[in-house]
Amino acid sequence: MGEFELIRTVFAAAPCAQGGEGVALGIGDDCALLDVPFGEQLAISTDTLVAGVHFADPCDPFLLGQRSLAVAASDLAAMGATPLAFTLALTLPTVHTDWLQAFARGLNQMAVACNLRLIGGDTTRGPLCLTLTVFGRVPSGRALTRSGAQPGDVLCVGGELGNAAGALPLVLGQRSAESFIAQPLLAHYWSPQPQLALGQALRGKATSALDISDGLLADCGHIALASQVRLLIDRDRVPVSLALEEFLGSAGAQQAALSGGDDYVLAFTLPERDVPTLQADGWPIHVIGCVVEGQGVGLLDADGQDITPAIRGYQHFRGI
Secondary structure: OOOOHHHHHOOOOOHHOOOOOOOOEOOOOOOOEEEOOOOOOEEEEEEEEEEOOOOOOOOOHHHHHHHHHHHHHHHHHHHHHHHEEEEEEEEEEEOOOHHHHHHHHHHHHHHHOOOOHHHHHEEOOOOOEEEEEEEEEEEOOOOOOOOOOOOEEEEOOOOOOOOHHHHHHHHOOOOOHHHHHHHHHHHHHHHOOHHHHHHHOOOOOOEEEEEEEHHHHHHHHHHHHHOOOEEEEEEHHHHOOOOHHHHHHHHHHHHHHHHOOOOOOEEEEEEEEHHHHHHHHOOOOOEEEEEEEEOEEEEEEOOOOEEEOOOOOOOOOOOO
8 A cells, every 4th residue: 555545545535534624634635724713823733752762562453543633632631732633653563454544543533533533644664653743722811821820829630540550560561450440541541532522621720730641740840940939749649549549558659649750641830719610610629739939840758858859750861
């Protein structure tokens, strides 16, 4: 199957590639065209996933299709953006029709869930690699950023942390577990659910936000740096799932929640007065710390003692 036949029969034919609101022109021309209403800005983010680095190789192509788009769409959630469209650059060592069709089904399923339309991309031969660019829209001046946290704000997360990191030994075949433990962990790893609606609900309330991809402690450092403040995290208030505790034990679950990657849950700051209203509206908000004057991120134990570890999360090129 040649490049253009691959695009035409596998991707251009997918339901998520049939256009929709905000897409004036999709696959088939030199460029796609997006419509952005007056008074709104275009939010754009790109993510690359490399086989053997970001996912196990080989792996289930359907699950990989879901995960690859969810990872990218989570960046739109972090900005409070409404999803519009995405592009896919796919590098393949060889063409296997069954693999491609399964990948496209998984990609389409997540695209429908996120209300994203496939509008173009590229295919080439080489080591397996996926690059996705997502586009969203947000009212001008209302995007959530990392740079607005203020002393006196509380630090929150949008759900339980550490499940994807806990799933990694299962994904790699290093450990096994009963289904009631393994299934929720694996589901979070392969099918993370971008918190798009929560991000939009936080517009006008959150003073800063991001999605947790490299670990809570590491990613909160980005907020601290951009906002020129210090974030203090109460270790015992960080939410973890029962499945994770059953699998890793209490200490292991805490470690996964603090430093494990691939959560794709929002972390954000806001005035404490806004928390009860958001919780009453049903949003899964957990207060885990506060913003103070200073720099960096601190982790506190139950006695308020600083127990911040030296290694706080995943970093590419560490040691290079």
